Amino acid sequence: MFDLKNKTFRAGAVITLVMLLIITVGVFWTPYDPNAMDAAGKMAAPGPRHLFGTDNFGRDIFSRVVQGAGATFFIALCSVSIGLAAGLLVGGLTGYYGGWVDELLMRLNDTLTAFPSLLLALVLIAVFQGGKYNIILVLGVLFIPTFARIVRMEVARQKALDYVANARLMGVGDMRILFVHIMPNIWPVLLSAVAIGFNNAVLAEASMSYLGLGVQPPDPSLGRMLNEAQGYLLRAPWYALSAGAAIILLVLGFGLLSEGLGGDGRA
Amino acid sequence: MRTVLRKTGVLILTLLLVTLFAFLAFELIPGDPTTMLLGSDYTPERAAALRESLGLDRSVAVRYLDWLVSFVTGDMGRSYTYSMSVREVLRGKIAVTAVLSLLSWVLVIAVSVPLGVALVRYQKKPFGKIGFSLNQVMMAMPPFFLGILLTYLFGILLKLFTPGKFVPLSEGPGRSLAYLFFPALAISLPKIAKTVKLLRASILSEMQREYVLTAYSRGNSRWMVIKNHVFRNALLPVVTYLAMSLADIVASSIIVEQVFVVPGLGRLLVASISNRDYPVALCIVVMIASVVVVMNYLADILTQAIDPRVRLS
Numbered sequence: 001m002f003d004l005k006n007k008t009f010r011a012g013a014v015i016t017l018v019m020l021l022i023i024t025v026g027v028f029w030t031p032y033d034p035n036a037m038d039a040a041g042k043m044a045a046p047g048p049r050h051l052f053g054t055d056n057f058g059r060d061i062f063s064r065v066v067q068g069a070g071a072t073f074f075i076a077l078c079s080v081s082i083g084l085a086a087g088l089l090v091g092g093l094t095g096y097y098g099g100w101v102d103e104l105l106m107r108l109n110d111t112l113t114a115f116p117s118l119l120l121a122l123v124l125i126a127v128f129q130g131g132k133y134n135i136i137l138v139l140g141v142l143f144i145p146t147f148a149r150i151v152r153m154e155v156a157r158q159k160a161l162d163y164v165a166n167a168r169l170m171g172v173g174d175m176r177i178l179f180v181h182i183m184p185n186i187w188p189v190l191l192s193a194v195a196i197g198f199n200n201a202v203l204a205e206a207s208m209s210y211l212g213l214g215v216q217p218p219d220p221s222l223g224r225m226l227n228e229a230q231g232y233l234l235r236a237p238w239y240a241l242s243a244g245a246a247i248i249l250l251v252l253g254f255g256l257l258s259e260g261l262g263g264d265g266r267a
Numbered sequence: 268m269r270t271v272l273r274k275t276g277v278l279i280l281t282l283l284l285v286t287l288f289a290f291l292a293f294e295l296i297p298g299d300p301t302t303m304l305l306g307s308d309y310t311p312e313r314a315a316a317l318r319e320s321l322g323l324d325r326s327v328a329v330r331y332l333d334w335l336v337s338f339v340t341g342d343m344g345r346s347y348t349y350s351m352s353v354r355e356v357l358r359g360k361i362a363v364t365a366v367l368s369l370l371s372w373v374l375v376i377a378v379s380v381p382l383g384v385a386l387v388r389y390q391k392k393p394f395g396k397i398g399f400s401l402n403q404v405m406m407a408m409p410p411f412f413l414g415i416l417l418t419y420l421f422g423i424l425l426k427l428f429t430p431g432k433f434v435p436l437s438e439g440p441g442r443s444l445a446y447l448f449f450p451a452l453a454i455s456l457p458k459i460a461k462t463v464k465l466l467r468a469s470i471l472s473e474m475q476r477e478y479v480l481t482a483y484s485r486g487n488s489r490w491m492v493i494k495n496h497v498f499r500n501a502l503l504p505v506v507t508y509l510a511m512s513l514a515d516i517v518a519s520s521i522i523v524e525q526v527f528v529v530p531g532l533g534r535l536l537v538a539s540i541s542n543r544d545y546p547v548a549l550c551i552v553v554m555i556a557s558v559v560v561v562m563n564y565l566a567d568i569l570t571q572a573i574d575p576r577v578r579l580s
Contacts, residue, residue: 111284115556116518123292123552126540203409207522210411211537226412230526233419240419244412252407 009260012195015253019246023073026066034063034220043236052242056232061242068222069246071215075136076201080194082140087147088183094148095155096178102152109145117142121204125213132221135214139201150193154186188262195258202250222247271568278564285556286338290331293549338553348544356535356547361554362436364520364531367447367454371516374455375462376509382459383466383505384498388490399467405460410519414453414526421449431528450527454519458512465508469501476500503574510566514559521555 003009031051038058046053052061094102112120124138158164159182167177202222208214209223217224222243229240325333337344343353386402389395422430428449434442473479474497482492521533528534532551539547 107284111281111288115285116514116559118518118521119552119555119559122521122536122540123289126543126545126548127292127296199407206409207411211522211525213537213540226415230415230418233415234423237419237423240412240415244409244415247409247412248404248407251409252404255407256403 003260006260008256012253012256012258012260015249016257019069019249019253020073022066023070026063026070030060030063030066032060032063034067035059035218043232046238053236053238055228055236055239061239064220064225065222065242065246068220068225068243069250071132071220072202072205072222072247073250075132075139075205075215075221076198078136079139079143079201079205080197082136083143083147083197084190084194086140086144088151090144091148091151091153092155092178092183095152096159096174096182098156105148106152109149112145117200117204118207121208122213125208130208130213130216132215132219135205135208139204142204143197143201146197147190147193150189151186154189155182158182158185192258192261195254195261199251199254199258202247202254206247270571274564274567278560281560282557285560286335286553287331289549289552289556290334291327293545294327296543296545338550343550344546346539346544346547348539348542348547353547353550357532357550359435359437360530360532360535363447363529364517364524364533366436366444367450367520367524367529367531368513368517370444370447370451371454371458371520372513374451375458375512375516378455379459379462379466379509380502380505383463384470384493386463386467387470387493402460402463405456406464408457408460410453410457411522411526413456414450414523417449417453418526433527433529435530446527447529450520450523450529453523453526454516458516458519462505462508462512466501466505469504470497473497473501503570506573507566507570510569511563513562517555517558 036059038054041050041054041058042056044050044054044058050060050062052065055061055064090105094105115123121138121142124141125134128134128138155178164177164181167181172181205214205221206223206226209221210227212227215221215224225243226240226247229236229243232239323330334344341354343357345352346356349356382398386395386398389398418430421427428446433446436443470493474493479492479497482496487495520531521536523529524531524533525537532555536548536551536555539545539551
């Protein structure tokens with residue numbers, strides 16, 4: 001399943017692991033307190049004291065980027081988990097049983113995919129309002145149809161295979177067949193979808209927070225940092241560059257990972 | 268012909284569902300618009316009167332049908348924040364977003380096809396290898412961050428345009444287009460990268476086919492095989508992708524308009540969601556979603572028209 005000879009997979013795994021390592025360390029320790037202000041050292045250029053320089057309040061940008069990346073990753077993790085859990089349940093049951101519920105949900109799915117995901121996220125934000133936990137909810141709901149569609153397709157394909165008929169002949173119950181026999185076999189496909197889900201979640205969170213509709217102050221987020229940084233582009237371009245670079249690395253890592261796992265890597 | 272008719276039926280059904288979904292979503296929003304509209308003038312009597320004049324006292328089904336009929340006939344309701352009709356609020360904004368999206372789309376088509384072919388032609392050369400790696404990074408680039416980079420590079424360092432000083436289309440179409448070139452670049456570069464990647468993969472997989480071996484055996488060089496035999500076949504999935512990508516481009520423009528302060532539909536949508544001006548937001552959402560649905564429908568029909576093989580399946 002993990003093809004270590006695959007260059008794309010290796011590159012994605014290295015980038016993602018390094019980012020996750022920095023984020024994990026950042027939870028316990030950052031070079032400076034991300035919120036500590038320093039009136040004397042405002043907008044300092046990157047240097048040995050401040051790796052990525054300081055912002056308009058003299059706060060250390062490296063520490064803030066690490067904290068922001070952690071917050072963005074946390075939101076991605078939660079929303080992908082919601083989407084995956086609900087997608088497994090809905091996709092598994094409809095793929096296994098079929099019938100009119102399946103038909104209905106697939107029609108609904110088609111309608112939802114007619115909306116560009118950013119537009120759908122904006123509609124849901126209008127309904128639920130912004131804020132850290134609402135963003136998680138909105139993105140989680142947004143991911144359900146994608147995961148459900150993939151799970152449904154795979155379950156329907158597996159259902160026709162001999163081992164399922166065999167299990168049924170031996171008197172294994174439907175739920176056990178679905179969750180114990182079939183589910184382990186669809187993981188390889190699902191893993192690639194999970195990676196691309198992280199990719200989309202990071203992008204979506206950053207976009208919404210950049211627009212001012214996502215994470216609200218004082219909660220940290222990479223998108224919100226970029227929004228602030230744009231105002232200081234003339235005097236402190238390193239502010240925007242650092243936050244943007246963190247987003248790109250996260251997105252790139254997950255994108256390559258998904259591609260290396262056999263997905264088409266398209267967001 | 269029968270497939271086209273059937274697909275048109277599905278199209279109309281999808282459009283209806285899209286409008287219904289958007290309408291219901293904005294219905295679900297907690298809170299009463301009258302509280303916000305009246306502000307400190309709020310009294311239960313005034314609220315009731317306002318509810319009646321806005322038609323909020325009728326049932327959801329009646330209001331949806333009413334709204335749909337007036338929307339289709341061009342009456343889009345009144346804005347909550349500005350004391351004018353939604354139609355007036357939207358005036359001029361649609362053209363800006365349409366021009367920006369079309370410009371980005373043209374850029375995507377014009378750049379990605381030659382670039383994709385070049386990357387395969389020089390696949391083993393440094394140009395092909397470096398180009399492919401850069402392409403991977405560009406795919407991960409969020410359009411709004413690219414917009415900020417372009418603002419810094421071309422707006423602040425090179426002073427090729429003044430960030431935030433958009434010239435309206437009516438005042439100078441030329442200068443307006445010159446300004447829109449930079450947001451269009453921010454929208455199209457990541458899209459170009461994705462298209463290049465698809466075209467490259469499509470050509471490389473087409474190169475495995477048997478007719479390629481035949482073409483080689485007649486003494487063609489690799490480039491001749493690509494140019495004369497493989498290219499046309501490999502283009503098919505790309506054409507579908509390009510036709511469908513206009514939808515994504517319109518969505519990206521929502522956010523890139525924000526970066527470059529372009530007064531289009533996207534900026535208005537974000538502002539109307541922040542201000543809870545739901546009639547305006549609903550209209551924009553329905554318009555953008557409808558464009559997307561129709562574009563995907565046309566892409567579908569186009570693919571069938573180009574390749575008879577698809578018609579059978």
